[in-house]
Amino acid sequence: MNILERIGRVFIRLFEETGLWFRMLVRTFVWTFRPPFEGGEWLRQMVRVGVDSIPVVFLTTMFTGMVMALQTYNGFHRVHAENFVGSVVALAMLRELSPVLVALMVTGRVGSSMAAEIGTMRVTEQLDALEALATDPVHYLFVPRVIAGIVMLPLLTILGDALGVGGGYLVGVKLMGANPVIYEQNTYQFLQMNDVWSGLIKSAFFGLILTLTGCVRGYYTSGGAEGVGRATTAAVVSASLIILFTDFFLTKLLF
Amino acid sequence: MNDNTPMISLQHVDKTLGGRKVLDDMSFDVGRGDSFVIVGGSGVGKSVTIKHIIGLIKPDRGHVVVDGQDITTMRPIDLNRFRRRFGMSFQEGALFDSMSVFENIAFPLRRHTKFTDSQIRERVDECLDMVHLEGVSSKRPSELSGGMRRRVGFARAISLKPAILLFDEPTTGLDPVISDVIADLIVEMDRTLNTTTVTITHDMKVAFKIADRVAMLYKGRIVEEGTPETFQQSQNPIVQQFIQGRAEGPLTE
Numbered sequence: 001m002n003i004l005e006r007i008g009r010v011f012i013r014l015f016e017e018t019g020l021w022f023r024m025l026v027r028t029f030v031w032t033f034r035p036p037f038e039g040g041e042w043l044r045q046m047v048r049v050g051v052d053s054i055p056v057v058f059l060t061t062m063f064t065g066m067v068m069a070l071q072t073y074n075g076f077h078r079v080h081a082e083n084f085v086g087s088v089v090a091l092a093m094l095r096e097l098s099p100v101l102v103a104l105m106v107t108g109r110v111g112s113s114m115a116a117e118i119g120t121m122r123v124t125e126q127l128d129a130l131e132a133l134a135t136d137p138v139h140y141l142f143v144p145r146v147i148a149g150i151v152m153l154p155l156l157t158i159l160g161d162a163l164g165v166g167g168g169y170l171v172g173v174k175l176m177g178a179n180p181v182i183y184e185q186n187t188y189q190f191l192q193m194n195d196v197w198s199g200l201i202k203s204a205f206f207g208l209i210l211t212l213t214g215c216v217r218g219y220y221t222s223g224g225a226e227g228v229g230r231a232t233t234a235a236v237v238s239a240s241l242i243i244l245f246t247d248f249f250l251t252k253l254l255f
Numbered sequence: 256m257n258d259n260t261p262m263i264s265l266q267h268v269d270k271t272l273g274g275r276k277v278l279d280d281m282s283f284d285v286g287r288g289d290s291f292v293i294v295g296g297s298g299v300g301k302s303v304t305i306k307h308i309i310g311l312i313k314p315d316r317g318h319v320v321v322d323g324q325d326i327t328t329m330r331p332i333d334l335n336r337f338r339r340r341f342g343m344s345f346q347e348g349a350l351f352d353s354m355s356v357f358e359n360i361a362f363p364l365r366r367h368t369k370f371t372d373s374q375i376r377e378r379v380d381e382c383l384d385m386v387h388l389e390g391v392s393s394k395r396p397s398e399l400s401g402g403m404r405r406r407v408g409f410a411r412a413i414s415l416k417p418a419i420l421l422f423d424e425p426t427t428g429l430d431p432v433i434s435d436v437i438a439d440l441i442v443e444m445d446r447t448l449n450t451t452t453v454t455i456t457h458d459m460k461v462a463f464k465i466a467d468r469v470a471m472l473y474k475g476r477i478v479e480e481g482t483p484e485t486f487q488q489s490q491n492p493i494v495q496q497f498i499q500g501r502a503e504g505p506l507t508e
Contacts, residue, residue: 023267097458121351128311129349132421133411134338137330 031139040100045144050152061160065167086186099199104205107239111214118218119228147213153207154200175243213239262287262451268317290452292462295472301455310479342412348404350396357392382410391508397473422454438464
């Protein structure tokens, strides 16, 4: 096989998988509005994606806010711009860090487990059994998970926003000795509502991406236990990459 | 509908999977109310065949006609609805391991009927009675033995009172005694529920016990078909080698 063939093969696979992903997106969308609606299952998945992710989100975003304050304080100190630490931390957390970090952490926690769960159902014929019971797996499995992702990620991001800004405040005021009143003022000074919304809209997209990728990877699992392992890894890697790509384009296009 | 038309009819079905031609111009008919058993060695496409009947796999060429309707050309949503006429039991049971036995059997009832909770409970009990199981409804599938898991799979398959029952290797991995019990159970279900039944197996004892008609699958097509008596007396060397389980013969060449 020569080098061009190899490159071609990679691209064909890439296009195939992109097409598959969008086809499943459409199928998920169509099935969302068809009865029966599994209310209990929707709630269960929301707890799984949202509530159960709170500890991880808590630690990740708070420490990120803290380290942001530490780093910018050291840097800005050199040009005597310590006053802007609060603004920088708030802007960075709200617009970028909280949505992306929350999405990446939840991908690792939940996207992977969805791929493993659905992949195991594939290799043990439970997906076939679902279909044989006149139930489309996309309807029963994908829809509640994807809805949970779209609803819960923005909520987790709000939590992350608050914790990140709070962590920054703690470090700035308690550790670096900034004036609490001025720090707080600076935090809000340059913020607009748009900063909050843009982060939340992005996180809703990320929620869709990470859950759907987990489900799709699980759905197309083949080859027993090893296949489930591959699907899990692939779910995390591809969801993370797609999140980082779309993050750039969403930021560029929309806001 | 005329009662002489077959319930299930595969017409010239071809299927290639992973570059290998698994089904090659496969055709057969199953009459209404019949118990049809397909036997064959491992990896000759028995599972693929049964999955074609319920539309889990689509043929590359040819048609699958069930109850007068061509399911190969059906829209996915119609096929999904059509599948309520089927009950299928899978090799290892394929029970939903996130649910209890009760929830497994109640699952199709909750989704496809307007039964109240007490009606569902009643129907689940009926189904468990039918497969001679009791006291397991709160257990998890992982707590059950292989034979019990099959039976729960049967109970789930019959919960919607299907017209067609499909059994994919119902006795594989079970000891001979339990295999015989399961075979009796299939005969009993076929009779009392008055279904058309298709079973695939490589266990000849089970096949002769439950079949009205037996067919031998070899190299992607049916090479011999008949009643258990005529099948047993077939002059086809492939069939004879398989029935007697010999290592030498056309199957192993």
